[in-house]
Amino acid sequence: xxxxxxxxxxxxxxxxxxxxxxxxxxxxxxxxxxxxxxxxxxxxxxxxxxxxxxxxxxxxxxxxxxxxxxxxxxxxxxxxxxxxxxxxxxxxxxxxxxxxxxxxxxxxxxxxxxxxxxxxxxxxxxxxxxxxxxxxxxxxxxxxxxxxxxxxxxxxxxxxxxxxxxxxxxxxxxxxxxxxxxxxxxxxxxxxxxxxxxxxxxxxxxxxxxxxxxxxxxxxxxxxx
Numbered sequence: 234x235x236x237x238x239x240x241x242x243x244x245x246x247x248x249x250x251x252x253x254x255x256x257x258x259x260x261x262x263x264x265x266x267x268x269x270x271x272x273x274x275x276x277x278x279x280x281x282x283x284x285x286x287x288x289x290x291x292x293x294x295x296x297x298x299x300x301x302x303x304x305x306x307x308x309x310x311x312x313x314x315x316x317x318x319x320x321x322x323x324x325x326x327x328x329x330x331x332x333x334x335x336x337x338x339x340x341x342x343x344x345x346x347x348x349x350x351x352x353x354x355x356x357x358x359x360x361x362x363x364x365x366x367x368x369x370x371x372x373x374x375x376x377x378x379x380x381x382x383x384x385x386x387x388x389x390x391x392x393x394x395x396x397x398x399x400x401x402x403x404x405x406x407x408x409x410x411x412x413x414x415x416x417x418x419x420x421x422x423x424x425x426x427x428x429x430x431x432x433x434x435x436x437x438x439x440x441x442x443x444x445x446x447x448x449x450x451x452x453x454x455x456x457x458x
Contacts, residue, residue: 234311236309236311240305240324243304244305245328247298251293253328259290259293261321261409262408263287263291264306265416268415268450269283270284270287272454279445282445309416310420313417316389317383317386317395318382319417321417322339322378322379322413345379345382345383348380348383349380349384349386353368353384353388357387357391357393360398367398367399369399371401372401375405375411376410378403378414378415381401381418382417399424400424401426402425403418403425403426405428406430407429408429411428414427415427422450424452426450428446428447428448430442
């Protein structure tokens with residue numbers, strides 16, 4: 234069941250002490266950190282830093298408010314069970330946060346889907362013919378991940394399991410976009426590395442990009458097979 238309207242309504246009802254924008258940002262940060270932390274067996278310095286970030290963010294909210302954040306996560310998961318869609322990007326715009334925060338707007342999903350249908354025709358055919366081991370996607374300005382999610386939808390509709398076929402690197406200069414993308418790709422079981430940083434100035438390099446700027450989805454980390 235599509236719960237976008239319910240998510241927007243709950244976020245707006247929670248606002249008061251904090252703005253809807255800040256609550257949304259805290260929510261996606263904590264979702265991303267809780268998922269990412271679960272992929273690590275070794276609790277190194279970076280793990281502890283992220284754990285402190287999660288705890289400090291959650292401590293802003295009362296017990297009842299934290300329970301509402303958990304409900305929001307459940308609504309997101311329930312909606313994504315219908316298939317790939319940029320739920321968080323749509324929520325961001327429907328809650329009128331795009332016009333209030335740094336001029337940031339998210340591409341409508343139907344436009345992302347159109348781009349995916351045009352751009353993936355050749356790769357899908359080559360994958361079906363066994364000419365490609367993976368359908369690799371490098372998204373240099375991922376935002377909430379709409380282009381990647383649209384690609385997953387198109388790949389799925391072509392009869393291919395996007396969870397095993399796709400290999401993704403997604404990068405964005407804004408942590409909020411990285412968190413949004415990471416959460417949605419993680420919940421959909423897509424193998425991806427999500428990176429914070431300027432793609433033009435600091436493109437992802439597995440040997441050079443700082444660990445603190447990288448999030449790996451559970452499938453990428455090898456926790457899903």
